[in-house]
Amino acid sequence: MSLLHLYLQDFRLFVAARFDPDPVGTTVITGPNGTGKTTLLEAVAYLGTQRSFRGAPREAMIRAGGERAVIRAELVRDGLPLLVEAELAAVGKSRAQVNRQAVRTRRDLADAVPVTIFSPEDLGIVQGGPARRRDLLDDALRMLDPKAGAVLDEVERVLRQRAALLRQAGGHLRPDVASTLEVWDDRLADAGGALAEARQNLTEDLEPRVVESYRILAGAGPAVSSVADATSVGVTYRRGWDGPLAVALSAARADDLRRAVSTVGPHRDDLDLELGGRDARVQASQGEQRCLALALRLAVHRLATERLGAAPILLLDDVFSELDPDRSRALVHELPPGQTLLTTAVPLPDGVSVATVFDVRSITGGQQNPRPL
Amino acid sequence: MYTPPLRALIDELGRLPGIGPKSAQRIAFHLLKVPIEDALRLSDAIVSVKERTTLCARCFNVAEGGELCDVCADDRREATTLCVVEDPRDIVAVERTQQFRGRYHALQGALNPLEGIGPEQLRIKELLVRIEEEGITEVILCTNPNLEGEATAMYLARLLNPFGVTVTRIASGLPVGGDLEYADELTLGRALEGRRLVEP
Numbered sequence: 056m057s058l059l060h061l062y063l064q065d066f067r068l069f070v071a072a073r074f075d076p077d078p079v080g081t082t083v084i085t086g087p088n089g090t091g092k093t094t095l096l097e098a099v100a101y102l103g104t105q106r107s108f109r110g111a112p113r114e115a116m117i118r119a120g121g122e123r124a125v126i127r128a129e130l131v132r133d134g135l136p137l138l139v140e141a142e143l144a145a146v147g148k149s150r151a152q153v154n155r156q157a158v159r160t161r162r163d164l165a166d167a168v169p170v171t172i173f174s175p176e177d178l179g180i181v182q183g184g185p186a187r188r189r190d191l192l193d194d195a196l197r198m199l200d201p202k203a204g205a206v207l208d209e210v211e212r213v214l215r216q217r218a219a220l221l222r223q224a225g226g227h228l229r230p231d232v233a234s235t236l237e238v239w240d241d242r243l244a245d246a247g248g249a250l251a252e253a254r255q256n257l258t259e260d261l262e263p264r265v266v267e268s269y270r271i272l273a274g275a276g277p278a279v280s281s282v283a284d285a286t287s288v289g290v291t292y293r294r295g296w297d298g299p300l301a302v303a304l305s306a307a308r309a310d311d312l313r314r315a316v317s318t319v320g321p322h323r324d325d326l327d328l329e330l331g332g333r334d335a336r337v338q339a340s341q342g343e344q345r346c347l348a349l350a351l352r353l354a355v356h357r358l359a360t361e362r363l364g365a366a367p368i369l370l371l372d373d374v375f376s377e378l379d380p381d382r383s384r385a386l387v388h389e390l391p392p393g394q395t396l397l398t399t400a401v402p403l404p405d406g407v408s409v410a411t412v413f414d415v416r417s418i419t420g421g422q423q424n425p426r427p428l
Numbered sequence: 429m430y431t432p433p434l435r436a437l438i439d440e441l442g443r444l445p446g447i448g449p450k451s452a453q454r455i456a457f458h459l460l461k462v463p464i465e466d467a468l469r470l471s472d473a474i475v476s477v478k479e480r481t482t483l484c485a486r487c488f489n490v491a492e493g494g495e496l497c498d499v500c501a502d503d504r505r506e507a508t509t510l511c512v513v514e515d516p517r518d519i520v521a522v523e524r525t526q527q528f529r530g531r532y533h534a535l536q537g538a539l540n541p542l543e544g545i546g547p548e549q550l551r552i553k554e555l556l557v558r559i560e561e562e563g564i565t566e567v568i569l570c571t572n573p574n575l576e577g578e579a580t581a582m583y584l585a586r587l588l589n590p591f592g593v594t595v596t597r598i599a600s601g602l603p604v605g606g607d608l609e610y611a612d613e614l615t616l617g618r619a620l621e622g623r624r625l626v627e628p
Contacts, residue, residue: 160612201613201617202613202614202617205613205614209575212575213575215542216540216541216542216575216576216579217541219541219542220541220546223541223544223546231546231547231548232546234547234583234586234587235539235541235546235547235583237586238539238579238582238583238586239541239579241582242575242578242579242582
């Protein structure tokens, strides 16, 4: 998987622009703030995910005054050319095509342009609430396991139905409520148990890769903290229940009815992160947390590379912020094989050698006109 | 912009399923152009379907004038096999197969707490009465293969268990005449799960 050319039209600040990254190695995108570095990554990521990794609504990605934005990418996959195009409309439907064929599902795009994204907001994976960590796992599951997407959708829908039923019950277990609740609990026990199982297996696959990635990043510099074994990383999936989910659900029923929420299930689970035996969420430094977040993303990336047989395009946004020069060097030198696009607002640390450095100011303003869809 | 009657027509049409504001406007302007007889025929058809179509007292299929539906009135149908569907339009779909010779029971929906549909809103009590009164021996659960349909099927299976009737669920799988490569992963996965031994 390799991105050869990226064409943008009316995408954020780009009127019309063309970007040719290094097709096999690392391209470092430089330039002052607000010149469009992250926007280039956002455009590539949009092709694979159909959303902005900055959480921006679609309209925000269309240049002010423009009616629609176009992203067009020429890639090579298994030696064959691949043309992926997306059109973002301010009003009406947004479209996407792969090799001039309309795309039916999001999954088709994810298969065409697999991406791994790391951005400064990913600090929230370590610092933030459990939902961020569940999302990390769930996004990886969707990418790696075609069945997982359906299970995730089912769990979400069952939870919504169950919540509606609990609200209607008003705290009382009438016979009709009890009999239907049993049915939804059965569905939740099946799908939720399968989801927890899948997340657990994924976590076990990820852990050695997180350890490896973290060792590369954090082991590079002086001792990371005063604790002797500071670089020992622990990644554990933690279910909020023991034994079969069906049993836990029936045990929690009275509580669920009283509070009118589902108190047990995969939507309450968490991914425990430890550094040197301490809870990384509250006891690690911000630099350590950022390293760990990056290590988690890189672990998913490495696993995806093995499972999919080709490396997704690795997008690292503003990755040197809060990394000291030693760790920045370690990161660049130990990047997994495959195409990587990396943005930085600060100069490259000393001793970092990268084949391709691209100043985004050379295309802001633009010279080429991509053809519309 | 519109005259009040035209506005009212567009609003009414826009409330129909599958018709958005643009389509509603197009249909309304089309009706403005057609001869008055055509418009009257349409309005008569709507009024008469409302006046004369009722639900079958036995199975809740569509029927005419308070009578039993065609299927229930037909003595040649097997009286001991019951196919449970969500809606009368599902009966039309099953009938088109010409594979089923029993009778039906239309629940009038599926369990869906989000839309306020529980067992009380469905024709489930009537189904249980029929099992005993009509000497039913097999019930085919033919609800939709989505979450709500599956939940309804599971709910009914539990309710029917004490009656000692055979309860079956329709299979899910691939469309006939289709290509495997075009099947979505989920359907193909279900089809693999439900594979059968091939008799040589």
